[in-house]
Amino acid sequence: MVFILGNNFLENRLLKHCLETFYGIGTKHSTRILAKFSIFPGARVGQLPTKTINDITAELSTMTIETDLRRKMRDNIQRLRDMGSYRGRRHAMGLPVRGQRTRSQILTARKLNRTDRAN
Amino acid sequence: MANTNCLRCLARPAFPSPNILNATTRAGMGIQRRAASKLAKPSNTQGRKNEKVKGQKTLRIKKKAPVKTGKPPAPGERKAMRKRIVLSNTNALEVEGLRELDSKMLGEWEESVVRELQAGEDDLVMQGALGLLEGEGGEAKGEAKVVGKVVALMGSTVDSLRAVEAFKTTQGWGLFRRPGLLIREESVALSKKLILSEEGGVLRLVIDGERGTGKSLLLLHAMATAFVRGWVVVNIPEAQEVTNAMNDYAPLPGTTPTLYSQPSYTATWLSQINKANLALLSEMELTLTHNLPIPLQSNISLSRLCELGARDPDVAWPVFQAFWAELMAEGRPPVLLSLDGLSNVMRESAYRAPDVSLVHAHDLAIVNHFVGYLSGEKELVNGGAVLAATNRSHAPRSKSLDLMLTQLLEAQVGEEEITEKDPFEKGYDSRVEWALGVKEAEASVEADVEGVETASSPSSVKEVKKEENVEAAVEKVQTVPGPVEVLKLKGLSKVEARGLMEYWAKSGVLRKTVNEQEVAEKWALAGKGVVAEIERGALRMRI
Known part of the structure; x- marks a missing residue:
């Protein structure tokens, strides 16, 4: 098991996939991090020296990811809500925000749009 | 209603x-x-057939779970199976009277090289690969008996070739009793050029040609020649493995522009080099002092040095550099540096620099090393050759490489107008143009022409004739260092095709009478003798 930013990962997992499990890191950021430390895309977590893992953890801790990113997003929605804007209201009502029609499919909006949005 | x-x-x-x-x-x-017409004939629409009725029984067939037989292949087993090289088929007949590609045969070729030189045919050497081939036409002498015949590879050569991964899975080695090679005109010419280059002049050659024309096999032939002649062979078997970002990499400190080493690939490569050239390397001892990150005894053999590098990927690259410095020291044997799949290294690699831009393949230390020698920037001090084969079936297209090859070929033949860059085309690569040096090529082609004139002048011929010593004669007519030569492979001639098919028939793989008609048919169907197509038509698609 390898410990990256408070999470444990199996040694045979790809580092790129491990990084992408963090909220706020996708293909772009994981590619950037790999490039920064000159790690090839097929590297497994277990192959890397501890120093590199520590460097990656340090890099991740400077980024706005996970809880910080979630809080940031919630704050943004809350701001809209507090202003009393249309977008804020739509968020609060769990309805589509960007002018979509609401006649048939608004499942995603119902699931996600709320003032205390989780992800 | x-x-x-x-x-x-x-x-x-x-x-x-x-x-x-x-x-x-x-x-x-x-x-x-x-309604009346409906009443007249009985209706056949008795309600929808597929309509589900509540309570109706339907046939449900449960899917059976797949039966587990045996245990699944272990990790790496499938890949090993995929990469497996079978070099022998016990069901195939042994072909009698098969000559071996040994030092005797190469000696004959060497003699004919000397004879040609003495007969004043030295200009052929100057004109590059094609010139040699054209000159070959009517007056092939000692090797005429061999051209169009299949020769077997010696056991030791086979081991070495296997170690440098010269055999590929796509080639039909597994059909025959023992590995053999068809000797074609081009391969004789190439062997002769290799023999010539032993004396210090370096042969730099790109083997190009359509898909299935035998580029990789010609490379294999060159390697086999080199092994028999006692050269050190350093081969990059598959260029895409170096550039497709499947190996670890690390920036080399103190290099501008930054070069990237590939520790594990280099380690494996060193062990391959060691295994292939074991007999030679184990007899060579260190002569220089090296500053390596590992302690090194001063009296170890080069083979041991390679082992040390192969054992520890972290020091593999410095060890390779030390190994190479040793090879370039005085009194070492010639070196054959070869690579298959040239276009993979003539473009950007899949690796990324810290600023997320793609690393150009020439910035990978291994490729940089190879390209340095191919472009003539660095010289193989003890003689030898730098060969590269292109790949036309599974390789990226490099526009610049294609352009360079066309230009070099035209310059080689002596055409007046040389194809120029398409001004509306994007995607040319200046580094490729630098590497294959077309300007340098044009300049040295002129030099070549001058050289030919001087060589054919009576004084130099006399000089050559005076020299009874073979080596001195060879030394006189070195190629002018300059262009990368291009050898454009085409289909086999009918004689060669016949020789090959007769070998197949003797091996019992082709169960037909090999006569002129049969050969002509297969030759024509294979796009004028494209050798892989002949094989496909005659051996693989047999019904």
Whole structure:
């Protein structure tokens, strides 16, 4: 098991996939991090020296990811809500925000749009 | 809407007749007429067949779980199976009277090289690969018997070739009793050039040609020649493995522009080099002092040095550099540096620099090393050759490489107008143009022409004739260092095709009489003798 930013990962997992499990890191950021430390895309977590893992953890801790990113997003929605804007209201009502029609499919909006949005 | 009930008696039918239903569901004009026609013939639409009725039983077939037989292959087993090279087929017949590609045969070629030189044919050497081939035409002498014959590879050569991964899975080695090579005109010419280059002049050659024309096999032939002649062979078997970002990499400190080493690939490569050239390397001892990150005894052999590098990927690259410095020291044997799949290294690699831009393949230390020698930037001090083969079936297209090859070929043949860059085309690569040095090529082609004139002048011929010593004669007519030569492979000649098919027939793989008609048919169907197509037509697609 390898410990990256408070999470444990199996040694045979790809580092790129491990990084992408963090909220706020996708293909772009994981590619950037790999490039920064000159790690090839097929590297497994277990192959890397501890120093590199520590460097990656340090890099991740400077980024706005996970809880910080979630809080940031919630704050943004809350701001809209507090202003009393249309977008804020739509968020609060769990309805589509960007002018979509609401006649048939608004499942995603119902699931996600709320003032205390989780992800 | 028509009523289903009888209008006279107001009684409902117990079971509504389908005919009535049919009639009544049709609205509009002409109901009665249609109803009458429906009544006349029995309806065959008795309700929808696929309609689900509640409580109706349907046939449900449960999927069976796949039966587990044996245990699944272990990690790496499938890949090993995929990469497996079979070099022998015990069911194939042994071909009698098969000559071996040994030092005796190469000695004959060497003699003929010397004879040609003494006969004043030295200009052939100057003109590059094609010139040599054209000159070969009518007056092939000692090797005429061998051209179009299949020769077997010696056991030791086979081991070495296997170690440098010269055999590929796509080639049909597994069909025959023992590995053999067809000797074609080009391969004789190449062997002769290799023999010539032993004396210090370096042969730099790109083997190009359509798909299936035998580029990789010509490379293999060159390697086999080199092994027999006692050269050190350093081969990059598959260029895409170096550039496709499947190996770890690390920036080399203190290099501008930054070069990237590939520790594990280099380690494996070193062990391959060691295994292939074991007999030679184990007899060579260190002569220089090296500053390596590992402690090193001063009296170890080069083979041991390679082992040390192969054992530890972290020091593999410095060890390789030390190994190479040793090879370039005085009194070492010639070196054959070869690579298959050139276009993979003539473009950007899949690796990324810290600023997320793609690393150009020439910035990978291994490729940089190879390209340095191919472009003539660095010299193989003890003689030898730098060969590269292109790949035309599974390789990226490099526009610049294609352009360079065309230009070099045109310059080689001596065409007046040389193809220029398409001004509307994007995607040319200046580094490729630098590496294959077309300007340098043009300049040295002129030099070549001058050289030919001087060589054919009576004084130099006399000089050559005076020299009875073979080596001195060889030394006189070195190629002018300059262009990368291009050898454009085409299909086999009919003689060669016949020789090959006769070998197949003797091996019992081709069960047909090999006559002129059969050969001509296969040769024509294979796009004028493209050798892989002949094989496909004759051996693999047999019904």
